[in-house]
Amino acid sequence: MSDELTLPQGSSQQAQTVEKTGQSVAKVIDGVREFSPPTHEDERGSLCELYSDSWGFDDIPMVHAYAVTVRPNQVKGWACHQTQVDRYFFFSGAVKLVLYDARPESPTYKLVTEKTYSDINRALVSVPPGVFHAVECVGPQEGLLFNIPSHTYNYEKPDKIICPIDTPDIPYTFKNSTGH
Numbered sequence: 001m002s003d004e005l006t007l008p009q010g011s012s013q014q015a016q017t018v019e020k021t022g023q024s025v026a027k028v029i030d031g032v033r034e035f036s037p038p039t040h041e042d043e044r045g046s047l048c049e050l051y052s053d054s055w056g057f058d059d060i061p062m063v064h065a066y067a068v069t070v071r072p073n074q075v076k077g078w079a080c081h082q083t084q085v086d087r088y089f090f091f092s093g094a095v096k097l098v099l100y101d102a103r104p105e106s107p108t109y110k111l112v113t114e115k116t117y118s119d120i121n122r123a124l125v126s127v128p129p130g131v132f133h134a135v136e137c138v139g140p141q142e143g144l145l146f147n148i149p150s151h152t153y154n155y156e157k158p159d160k161i162i163c164p165i166d167t168p169d170i171p172y173t174f175k176n177s178t179g180h
């Protein structure tokens with residue numbers, strides 16, 4: 001194409017987002033892991049594993065599991081744990097996971113990341129303690145995810161620090177959603 005192209009104001013070269021393999025080039029918060037198992041489908045329906053020791057994903061035993069839903073234009077967050085590792089399985093509905101690294105000793109301290117998962121992009125994602133997380137439903141259907149955390153729930157004193165979604169201390173704005 002000619003070098004003399006007249007670019008409208010505001011034009012810019014799009015940056016690389018993925019490798020040839022499809023792997024994202026975006027920075028990942030230290031200790032965050034992701035695994036995308038296949039969904040097997042036939043004429044009767046489908047099957048998708050949520051967790052298996054055979055994946056070698058981590059060596060944290062399965063001790064507790066629960067389902068979470070998020071309604072359209074709602075956010076659940078910010079939340080962070082002192083000792084618990086969360087293992088979220090994003091199953092259905094379009095759900096954005098936003099993370100903020102609040103660990104001063106981390107090589108990715110203060111990094112904010114965001115990624116959207118859905119029925120066509122299912123994944124198990126582990127979030128270490130000290131990383132604030134929020135899940136936002138960005139689709140028209142209620143989002144469904146599962147959590148298989150490292151610890152059982154402490155009913156008397158939950159291991160959960162919460163923070164308003166509009167805190168000025170996390171450089172991220174939820175534009176189309178409300179919640180807590």
Ligand SMILES: Cc1cn([C@H]2C[C@H](O)[C@@H](COP(=O)(O)OP(=O)(O)O[C@H]3O[C@H](C)C(=O)[C@H](O)[C@H]3O)O2)c(=O)[nH]c1=O
Binds near residue numbers: 066068076135160
């Ligand atoms: C986690 C848990 C909670 N509860 C009770 C306590 C509350 O009365 C109620 C809702 O709990 P919470 O406010 O923690 O749930 P959400 O705001 O939906 O948040 C949950 O989903 C988002 C995405 C997170 O990241 C949180 O870590 C996770 O807790 O369920 C239980 O009875 N057992 C449990 O294991």
